[in-house]
Amino acid sequence: MPHWKTTLTYDGTPYNGWQIQPNLPTIQGTFAQAIQRITGESVLPQGSGRTDTGVHALGQVATFTLTVPIPATNLHRALNRALPSSIRVLSVEPVPEEFHARHSVRRKTYEYRILPNDQICSPMLAPFVWASRLPLDLANLQRAATHVLGTHDFTSFAACDPDLTTRLKMQSDSPSADIAMIPTDNTRTIYHSTWHQQDDLFIYRVTGSGFLHHMVRNLVGTFVDPTFHPDEIPTILAARNRSAAGPTAPARGLFLVEVEY
Amino acid sequence: MPHWKTTLTYDGTPYNGWQIQPNLPTIQGTFAQAIQRITGESVLPQGSGRTDTGVHALGQVATFTLTVPIPATNLHRALNRALPSSIRVLSVEPVPEEFHARHSVRRKTYEYRILPNDQICSPMLAPFVWASRLPLDLANLQRAATHVLGTHDFTSFAACDPDLTTRLKMQSDSPSADIAMIPTDNTRTIYHSTWHQQDDLFIYRVTGSGFLHHMVRNLVGTFVDPTFHPDEIPTILAARNRSAAGPTAPARGLFLVEVEY
Numbered sequence: 218m219p220h221w222k223t224t225l226t227y228d229g230t231p232y233n234g235w236q237i238q239p240n241l242p243t244i245q246g247t248f249a250q251a252i253q254r255i256t257g258e259s260v261l262p263q264g265s266g267r268t269d270t271g272v273h274a275l276g277q278v279a280t281f282t283l284t285v286p287i288p289a290t291n292l293h294r295a296l297n298r299a300l301p302s303s304i305r306v307l308s309v310e311p312v313p314e315e316f317h318a319r320h321s322v323r324r325k326t327y328e329y330r331i332l333p334n335d336q337i338c339s340p341m342l343a344p345f346v347w348a349s350r351l352p353l354d355l356a357n358l359q360r361a362a363t364h365v366l367g368t369h370d371f372t373s374f375a376a377c378d379p380d381l382t383t384r385l386k387m388q389s390d391s392p393s394a395d396i397a398m399i400p401t402d403n404t405r406t407i408y409h410s411t412w413h414q415q416d417d418l419f420i421y422r423v424t425g426s427g428f429l430h431h432m433v434r435n436l437v438g439t440f441v442d443p444t445f446h447p448d449e450i451p452t453i454l455a456a457r458n459r460s461a462a463g464p465t466a467p468a469r470g471l472f473l474v475e476v477e478y
Numbered sequence: 479m480p481h482w483k484t485t486l487t488y489d490g491t492p493y494n495g496w497q498i499q500p501n502l503p504t505i506q507g508t509f510a511q512a513i514q515r516i517t518g519e520s521v522l523p524q525g526s527g528r529t530d531t532g533v534h535a536l537g538q539v540a541t542f543t544l545t546v547p548i549p550a551t552n553l554h555r556a557l558n559r560a561l562p563s564s565i566r567v568l569s570v571e572p573v574p575e576e577f578h579a580r581h582s583v584r585r586k587t588y589e590y591r592i593l594p595n596d597q598i599c600s601p602m603l604a605p606f607v608w609a610s611r612l613p614l615d616l617a618n619l620q621r622a623a624t625h626v627l628g629t630h631d632f633t634s635f636a637a638c639d640p641d642l643t644t645r646l647k648m649q650s651d652s653p654s655a656d657i658a659m660i661p662t663d664n665t666r667t668i669y670h671s672t673w674h675q676q677d678d679l680f681i682y683r684v685t686g687s688g689f690l691h692h693m694v695r696n697l698v699g700t701f702v703d704p705t706f707h708p709d710e711i712p713t714i715l716a717a718r719n720r721s722a723a724g725p726t727a728p729a730r731g732l733f734l735v736e737v738e739y
Binding site: 302340 | 566599604605
């Protein structure tokens, strides 16, 4: 049976995140509907991970298996005809059955975009940046960002998510697995962590082995928080406590840029 | 009483056009609500002209008169706090009472953006370009565009709008004026009419003394129509008949760029 790897870009604004939910527009649900309309087959595409409500993607990866044979170019074209313009399929390729969108991930890259200083934000950019009143200093941001490079326990930057266990269960490949039995490992490796300026925008780009829920938004919310000194990041990491870090930056500035396998 | 000139930019996607309508989101209505929330005064801001549903603005101009005195910078800041992020006020300045947003217009500039050849359109750009299956040729487009320079009767490119008379009456400064008595003059002067390419986008930029309803979209729809030769534009103009021209290009690609006084 043909196993397909697709790369997607989407505007997360009109969706309640990636993960399918009853009676709510989601990217996974909308994608499943498009596949069904084309092939008549009811499949649930597996993403490289969830993105939250309002988070965007330039290169989300999703896989699914069909029983009907269909040429890749036809499937690609048909998907983009069937999907709304807020979701586009960038590529479609057949992959071996062992390839798993989530388990096979080696590295992920995110970007976060901020328009600082209470500047007037173009309505065409507004859904894609955090228009913040904060003043930002590129050197300070870069200094803070460097402290997360390498392998750390990122518990201080992970969401205290009351229904995370439930959601993990829903998403788990073996539905009978008792997630509560598995010790949580919040250790991740960060390979790249930099800030740069592009016109008026401050952009954070981070590549890692994986990311905890809200991790990029919590890192950004801490980096830009004027109550922290850039060199306090190691202390915040060592605390292994969410309350040691800054607030969560808004979803609209976050893009899943690339997933590497 | 202070008379204010404001310059606005907006994403037209979530609005039923500029002109206020009962029970529908409009830019004029949303702007009036923001002014009322700040000042307590119920005024109807006068635009330089209407924009249709889904049409965007980078520099729409609107005027209104308040009884309360308020510093321009405070009014500017308060308006952007009160408005949704899809509408931004770019400037606020006091103008003489005689200044009229519509009657005082000297020149208007529009831009129209097309992504041709059935290319994959980024979801972040989709509300702001016409993603068309048509192939486009820059030299041909430019040749056609040159033919509309100067003063012409643009009846062939004006909307055959059944309720235009009603709408003109609604918008008229003297509500008792019988528009049907005024002979329609579809003559306009075009000062600038060019196509250029920016990355994958084809962009048409046109400046004129004024524009009829749907005129830019009908010009674009005709320029890109492969059934017309670029040198047929003079014949289409001479026909003074809407059916001589091509179809209306979609609203989403159109921007009101600048209004000059």
